[in-house]
Amino acid sequence: MEPLIWPLPKLDELYIHNDVWDSEVAIRVRSLNLAEAVKVAERPYKNQEGQLSGREFTHSKKRLYLAKHEGHFFRKCPGTQGAACCNYFVLNLGVQCNMNCSYCYLQSYINSPLSQIYTNIDDALSELDEISLRYPTSPFRVGTGETIDSLTFDDLTLYSAKLVEWFRGHPKLTCEFKTKSCNIKNFINLKHSGNVVVSFSVNPHKIVETEEHETASLSRRLRAAQESRDHGFPVAFHIDPMIYTEDWKKNYFDLVNEITSLFKSNEVRWISLGALRYPPSMKNILRERFGGSTSSLAGELFLSDDGKLRYDLGLRTKMFNFVMGEFKKRDPKYPVFLCMEAPESWLGSFETTPRNVENISNLFKPLAAPV
Amino acid sequence: MPILSTYSSHELDWICDFKPRKVWPKVLPVIAVNDGSIKVVAGFERRVFETISVLIVEGDLETVMRALHMAGDLRPLEVLRFENALGHAPNTLRFLLTLPPELQSFLDEKQVPLKALRPLEYLEPWFNHITEKLVKLQPSSSQVRELLDLLCDLKMQNRTWAECEPRSDLPSDWCVELFKLRNPNLTRSDLNSAQFLESVSWPKNVRAKWERQGDQGSINIQARISNPKEFQNFKTSIQKVEVKDELWNR
Numbered sequence A: 001m002e003p004l005i006w007p008l009p010k011l012d013e014l015y016i017h018n019d020v021w022d023s024e025v026a027i028r029v030r031s032l033n034l035a036e037a038v039k040v041a042e043r044p045y046k047n048q049e050g051q052l053s054g055r056e057f058t059h060s061k062k063r064l065y066l067a068k069h070e071g072h073f074f075r076k077c078p079g080t081q082g083a084a085c086c087n088y089f090v091l092n093l094g095v096q097c098n099m100n101c102s103y104c105y106l107q108s109y110i111n112s113p114l115s116q117i118y119t120n121i122d123d124a125l126s127e128l129d130e131i132s133l134r135y136p137t138s139p140f141r142v143g144t145g146e147t148i149d150s151l152t153f154d155d156l157t158l159y160s161a162k163l164v165e166w167f168r169g170h171p172k173l174t175c176e177f178k179t180k181s182c183n184i185k186n187f188i189n190l191k192h193s194g195n196v197v198v199s200f201s202v203n204p205h206k207i208v209e210t211e212e213h214e215t216a217s218l219s220r221r222l223r224a225a226q227e228s229r230d231h232g233f234p235v236a237f238h239i240d241p242m243i244y245t246e247d248w249k250k251n252y253f254d255l256v257n258e259i260t261s262l263f264k265s266n267e268v269r270w271i272s273l274g275a276l277r278y279p280p281s282m283k284n285i286l287r288e289r290f291g292g293s294t295s296s297l298a299g300e301l302f303l304s305d306d307g308k309l310r311y312d313l314g315l316r317t318k319m320f321n322f323v324m325g326e327f328k329k330r331d332p333k334y335p336v337f338l339c340m341e342a343p344e345s346w347l348g349s350f351e352t353t354p355r356n357v358e359n360i361s362n363l364f365k366p367l368a369a370p371v
Numbered sequence B: 001m002p003i004l005s006t007y008s009s010h011e012l013d014w015i016c017d018f019k020p021r022k023v024w025p026k027v028l029p030v031i032a033v034n035d036g037s038i039k040v041v042a043g044f045e046r047r048v049f050e051t052i053s054v055l056i057v058e059g060d061l062e063t064v065m066r067a068l069h070m071a072g073d074l075r076p077l078e079v080l081r082f083e084n085a086l087g088h089a090p091n092t093l094r095f096l097l098t099l100p101p102e103l104q105s106f107l108d109e110k111q112v113p114l115k116a117l118r119p120l121e122y123l124e125p126w127f128n129h130i131t132e133k134l135v136k137l138q139p140s141s142s143q144v145r146e147l148l149d150l151l152c153d154l155k156m157q158n159r160t161w162a163e164c165e166p167r168s169d170l171p172s173d174w175c176v177e178l179f180k181l182r183n184p185n186l187t188r189s190d191l192n193s194a195q196f197l198e199s200v201s202w203p204k205n206v207r208a209k210w211e212r213q214g215d216q217g218s219i220n221i222q223a224r225i226s227n228p229k230e231f232q233n234f235k236t237s238i239q240k241v242e243v244k245d246e247l248w249n250r
Helices: A024-031 A054-062 A123-133 A159-168 A206-210 A219-230 A247-263 A282-290 A313-330 A343-350 B044-048 B061-069 B076-085 B091-098 B103-107 B112-122 B123-137 B141-155 B171-182 B183-201 B226-238
Strands: A012-016 A038-041 A062-065 A074-076 A090-091 A115-119 A139-144 A174-179 A198-202 A235-242 A268-277 A336-338 B003-008 B030-034 B038-042 B051-057 B208-211 B216-221
Touching: A012 A024, A012 A247, A012 B103, A012 B208, A024 A062, A024 A206, A038 A115, A038 B123, A054 A062, A054 A282, A074 A123, A115 A159, A115 A198, A115 A206, A123 A159, A174 A268, A198 A219, A198 B123, A206 A219, A206 B003, A219 A247, A235 A247, A235 A313, A247 A313, A268 A313, A282 B112, A313 A336, A313 B216, B030 B061, B076 B091, B076 B103, B076 B208, B112 B123, B112 B141, B112 B208, B123 B171, B123 B216, B171 B183, B183 B216, B208 B226, B216 B226
Parallel strands: A012 A038, A012 A062, A062 A115, A090 A139, A139 A174, A174 A198, A198 A235, A235 A268, A268 A336, B030 B051
Antiparallel strands: A074 A090, B003 B051, B030 B038, B208 B216
């Protein structure tokens, strides 16, 4: 069996702010010789006013800037207007990703011509300390994979180990590492409290090959999930975004088969489903970066109430029902839910809203007020 | 002090001519700045004259240009040409300067924003066809945006112009035709839904049709009810109507 190797990012430029030149992360990154490190007194490139061009966006993946994050780290997941909320909080430890998925929403979101890793994780953990004191009874779920993949840069930061350690002392809270990599080696052997969920964003082999460029193959992601489970870490899957192709049923049937053949329902913390969606303004960058052949662009998408382009609601419901049905056929206890979908989709697929669905209702309960 | 002099056209530098839509007032002389050469900054249409009265003003070229041509008065492509004349046009939008002048003029007349013109980057082989049809059909600004987006998607799917050209003189028809070509699965499914609804025996005085709004298809039911008894009858009869779940999940 091939080892789960995850390559270091390929960089053209590396900038480190004066103030963090000797920080743990900067020392480690410098030692990896990814590119010549340049010490800077201020951010080397300004954020653009508008959207980046495709070329600039691609280039931003090859330029890394290490600096402190000055604002708050911890915030509520912005979700999407009108969608059912699953009480998710995000801890952003950087921005950008070195993988290259055609549908990546960062393309519509990022206006920074460089990738950034925040070096002050200790400040982020202090913020978490404070919040855990203010909300002692709220079982927050905290994800680190919103504006950056949770694990792809982990060989540069070793943040996974710090987070596992912090959450070991806070067993009521849950942390989610969300990734398309297979980079679990830095935390897999650590002692933990069973509250760090290692979640994998997955899609059928064909979609991974055609749309999820420079990510770990599906087989590697599933192997990383198995190893995580075998070391006692809860695992989760995000089948999101589901992408329509002529043979979508077979593709997703095979995917469900692969997951269910490797994981029993009680070994999976949750399985979220979502369908392709992006703001109309992202089409230009998609055209420039991937051309007309990408399924993300070739699909039939229409403006939805939240201003994003989505498949027809009927088709989405059919796709969700199919995948959900395939999981439930194998075991009704697989905890499947919909991500960033409006109540109409929930009613179409579950015939109820998320707070009434067994196995996942606790994710959607309103949180307690602060003390 | 500004100096008013007479020059022949070839003695002047016309590099800043950004082809403004508005003609410089006849009562005013051509304005220029002397920054090594005598650069005309207003009155460009007079370059065809043999002798031209020119007022040379003080100040740097960019400041004078911006003072004479206020950004708020310019249309989107005019702004781009203006910025290009000053060397500030963004790289990503420079391709728009190669659009046929007639098309540029039409798009500015409709005030189509530059970001909505990005699809034109992929439509260069069709520029002449598009110019001809847009000028002829005179679509609105929002229709232009829709048409360009659809044409771009279709071109990227290797459709030919013959497949995409309009079949009627109504811009709204062209939008519908292109939408159907771009979205064959949805078009088929909506057609099936519409046909199914027509086959349903609806109560008397009830009209039902399949409607699409963005990503959602729905049944629009209209009933004419003029008294409580009719309302009771409507409720009873509508309950008997069978509509399959698959109508929404085709």
